[in-house]
Amino acid sequence: MSDRISAVEAYQNALVKGDTDAVAGYLARDVVVETNFGRAAGVAAVLALLREPRTAGLLAAGAHWSEPDVSADGVRVVAELPASAPFGGLELEFAFADGKITRVEQQTLPAAPLQPGELRLTAEIKNAVNGALDNQTPMLIAYRDDRDEIHLSFRGTIQAYSDTALAVWAREPGGGLPRNVAARPAVTLFYHDPATRTTYTFYGRARIEDQPAARAAIFDNSHPRERQADFRRRGVAIVVDLDRVEGRGPAGRVLMVRPLTPITSHGGCAA
Structure with a gap:
């Protein structure tokens, strides 16, 4: 389980800071990342997606990350953004094989209602x-x-x-x-x-x-x-x-x- 948590933490760090060196070793060769904005297949495509700066800027500015929810099927974490952000945050679900990330479902959460x-x-x-x-x-x-x-x-x-x-x-x-x-x-x-x-x-x-x-x-x-x-x-x-x-x-x-x-x-x- 600790390898999975380390992999998730490396992915989070890459998503927030764009630093993909640490996470590369945790990605399976045929890894797939599904997002609301598109799909990345293969290590090179996933690393390019993680370097995309727009989401990273929002997450770095004040996201609150949940503790990893570990199950037999994988790991789930949620990043909640402030009410002023354009969306509510991200829900990430990770699947693994042989200690490496094989699939990430990166779902954008709706923005919290604003008080007028x-x-x-x-x-x-x-x-x-x-x-x-x-x-x-x-x-x-x-x-x-x-x-x-x-x-x-x-x-x-x-x-x-x-x-x-x-x-x-x-x-x-x-x-x-x-x-x-x-x-x-x-x-x-x-x-x-x-x-x-x-x-x-x-x-x-x-x-x-x-x-x-x-x-x-x-x-x-x-x-x-x-x-x-x-x-x-x-x-x-x-x-x-x-x-x-x-x-x-x-x-x-x-x-x-x-x-x-x-x-x-x-x-x-x-x-």
Whole structure:
């Protein structure tokens, strides 16, 4: 049994630190590792999988490992990750033959539910939204029409407007978004940057903003390319008062909910 525990500990160390020298001697020639993201067969392929840095970074940052659960069939260990992690952890089940690992089933565990925090957009979220077009990750907005059909469109003018609101400059006053938000204000906005694995979904209520100073701020804080496309400012300013924000950024998972009591925030577009 001690050889099995040593093999499991070497595998754990390789998974967390990417140091595969110790575990190589514990792997059977025809070893197979099954994961949610793919399958590795043979020693070389398994060692390459263990050197993959993304999971290692999460495990090294604060995983809690269970004691090995040893049975006649093999060994099972679980790594639990903090609630802010994108998934709950890993469950690993090891099978052996002649003291060597022949099979590992590496199952990703679902993330623990997040407790919602107060809806107040962070600088990180605002910067992602305001820089979306330059980052080549333009945002989407979804709204419903009078036939209850859902429409999706990319909008280069989506911007952080306050701590609790986003804004959009819609160039066409007669377009679908301006025409429908008065009767059907519920909208959803989406940001995704695959390079940084950042995703934010914004749920809120859209309204037309006619106040001249606010209208000017929303236009002026739109991307220069979008401003040039409507240099006569014939478009419509739309503010989306947010009720919920969820997703994941560089700092971890995000869940924000507007409280029942209003938040006092300054109008105007946030930097």
